[in-house]
Amino acid sequence: MSNQTPPYAIELEGISKRFGAVQANKDISLQVPTGTIHGIIGENGAGKSTLMSIIYGFYEADTGSISIDGEKVDIRNSQDAIKVGIGMVHQHFMLVENFSVLENIVLGAEGGAVLKHGLDAAREELKRLESEYHLDVDVDAIVEDLPVGLQQRVEILKALYRGAKILILDEPTGVLTPQEADHLFRILKSLKEQGVTVILITHKLREILASTDNVSVMRQGEMVAHRETATTDKEELAELMVGKKVRLKVNKDDATPQQTVLSAKDLSLFDEQGVERLKKVSLELKAGEILGIAGVSGNGQSELLNVLSGIATMSSGSIEFAGQTITPNAPKDAAQMRELKMAHVPEDRHKMGLVTGFEAYEAAVLGYHNSEAYNGRWLMSRKAMFKECEQRMADWDVRPPNPLLKTANFSGGNQQKIVIAREVEQNPDVLLIGQPTRGVDIGAIENIHEQIVKLRDAGKAILLVSVELDEIMALSDRIIVMFDGAVVGEVPASEADERTLGLMMANAWNEGQGANP
Numbered sequence: 001m002s003n004q005t006p007p008y009a010i011e012l013e014g015i016s017k018r019f020g021a022v023q024a025n026k027d028i029s030l031q032v033p034t035g036t037i038h039g040i041i042g043e044n045g046a047g048k049s050t051l052m053s054i055i056y057g058f059y060e061a062d063t064g065s066i067s068i069d070g071e072k073v074d075i076r077n078s079q080d081a082i083k084v085g086i087g088m089v090h091q092h093f094m095l096v097e098n099f100s101v102l103e104n105i106v107l108g109a110e111g112g113a114v115l116k117h118g119l120d121a122a123r124e125e126l127k128r129l130e131s132e133y134h135l136d137v138d139v140d141a142i143v144e145d146l147p148v149g150l151q152q153r154v155e156i157l158k159a160l161y162r163g164a165k166i167l168i169l170d171e172p173t174g175v176l177t178p179q180e181a182d183h184l185f186r187i188l189k190s191l192k193e194q195g196v197t198v199i200l201i202t203h204k205l206r207e208i209l210a211s212t213d214n215v216s217v218m219r220q221g222e223m224v225a226h227r228e229t230a231t232t233d234k235e236e237l238a239e240l241m242v243g244k245k246v247r248l249k250v251n252k253d254d255a256t257p258q259q260t261v262l263s264a265k266d267l268s269l270f271d272e273q274g275v276e277r278l279k280k281v282s283l284e285l286k287a288g289e290i291l292g293i294a295g296v297s298g299n300g301q302s303e304l305l306n307v308l309s310g311i312a313t314m315s316s317g318s319i320e321f322a323g324q325t326i327t328p329n330a331p332k333d334a335a336q337m338r339e340l341k342m343a344h345v346p347e348d349r350h351k352m353g354l355v356t357g358f359e360a361y362e363a364a365v366l367g368y369h370n371s372e373a374y375n376g377r378w379l380m381s382r383k384a385m386f387k388e389c390e391q392r393m394a395d396w397d398v399r400p401p402n403p404l405l406k407t408a409n410f411s412g413g414n415q416q417k418i419v420i421a422r423e424v425e426q427n428p429d430v431l432l433i434g435q436p437t438r439g440v441d442i443g444a445i446e447n448i449h450e451q452i453v454k455l456r457d458a459g460k461a462i463l464l465v466s467v468e469l470d471e472i473m474a475l476s477d478r479i480i481v482m483f484d485g486a487v488v489g490e491v492p493a494s495e496a497d498e499r500t501l502g503l504m505m506a507n508a509w510n511e512g513q514g515a516n517p
């Protein structure tokens with residue numbers, strides 16, 4: 001290496017990794033300069049998480065090398081990765097929920113430093129890190145009491161406490177509110193200013209353009225392009241990822257809403273602690289329309305989906321659906337709602353949408369396995385399930401199209417496609433759909449959005465919950481805003497803009513009006 005060029009914070013050369021028939025990473029090279037934010041983008045299944053898992057020592061590469069600050073290193077497990085200064089913030093946090101922040105951070109930290117110097121020293125060090133990087137968290141709080149955005153800060157602190165100089169974040173904003181996401185990007189900026197190198201995996205091109213210095217694009221296991229962020233735009237990046245031009249807007253005509261198919265009146269729900277999570281929510285959903293529910297996550301949208309889909313029983317109120325009146329005294333469970341032709345794509349696919357130990361063909365019929373289509377002798381039904389799964393995988397571009405692969409071994413976005421395909425393909429009268437494109441790449445988003453509009457145009461009713469305002473505005477015909485468990489407003493989509501919705505979501509619409517006439 002020449003004397004003038006400082007070594008890269010991290011450099012990969014010729015990294016390859018195969019899982020059976022799938023070549024997840026193919027001869028990958030990457031150079032990340034110190035103190036920069038480097039974006040990695042690519043379609044679902046392109047191999048981004050695999051590459052990061054190799055850097056962090058979860059997987060060993062079949063071939064290739066990793067250098068840190070110009071020195072080749074051997075990373076065989078995450079302890080090795082931490083030793084050479086790599087930290088990772090996963091999509092699913094790895095915290096002990098009933099421990100305090102402090103306990104989580106010192107848990108298993110290198111060399112028993114805590115035993116040597118005591119908890120007070122650890123507390124001091126955390127204070128220093130918090131103020132240096134805008135990472136305010138109460139170190140004595142119990143992790144499960146913290147909102148997701150703060151739990152993520154704990155993960156970042158944990159990595160920095162272990163001496164991370166390179167921080168990898170895998171889709172960090174998928175579970176964050178817009179405000180939490182803004183704060184995260186401020187944190188990343190101050191990390192960069194202090195010389196920390198950040199690798200950011202995200203499907204949101206707007207985040208890439210706003211926060212990174214450089215961006216690398218993966219497609220089908222290969223690194224296909226590198227760009228200086230300032231020299232590129234959304235359109236070029238989308239095309240590089242997918243290999244063809246992508247329409248970045250939803251194509252849809254005005255809705256022609258028909259009769260009301262679902263009517264909810266004064267739904268209330270108290271949780272186990274007696275907290276009122278839904279406060280007298282009423283809504284009407286019509287055939288042939290997409291009703292969007294906007295709101296900062298945690299304001300009752302999940303509870304509303306759970307009550308409507310029969311997963312939770314309301315505390316008071318009533319629902320009229322398919323000629324039935326559902327009340328707390330006459331509840332229906334999720335299986336009964338499915339029989340009445342209501343389908344539900346839950347917000348959290350890991351907790352509720354999938355059984356990750358199942359093979360894809362089983363996951364593809366989960367909840368509908370008693371249906372006539374799969375009945376018959378066991379072998380016959382397995383064959384029917386298998387055939388249908390193959391067809392769906394082709395229609396929804398699930399990669400790899402292998403019905404025998406365990407659900408856990410599909411990339412996150414492809415798992416989401418399996419769940420949505422299963423629900424949409426039932427041709428339901430009502431589709432409840434939560435965060436439909438979380439973790440999904442730009443090409444697959446286009447397909448999922450098209451399928452939702454197609455269902456609407458076939459006269460079906462769709463209730464859409466999403467924290468992505470862009471998605472709510474692009475798909476909905478009518479928009480309801482929820483705040484603190486209640487409906488605080490409704491606007492026709494044609495009159496909705498980001499500012500109005502944002503203010504309603506913060507329940508500051510009237511003040512906002514006053515402040516900015």
Ligand SMILES: Nc1ncnc2c1ncn2[C@@H]1O[C@H](COP(=O)(O)OP(=O)(O)OP(=O)(O)O)[C@@H](O)[C@H]1O
Nearest residue numbers: 019024044045046047048049050409410411412413
């Ligand atoms: N443990 C495993 N066993 C078998 N195949 C795997 C395993 N892990 C990943 N794969 C496959 O490797 C390929 C790359 O997956 P990876 O998770 O790296 O993609 P990704 O780019 O992170 O996708 P996403 O954006 O959907 O998270 C996929 O085809 C996936 O199914």
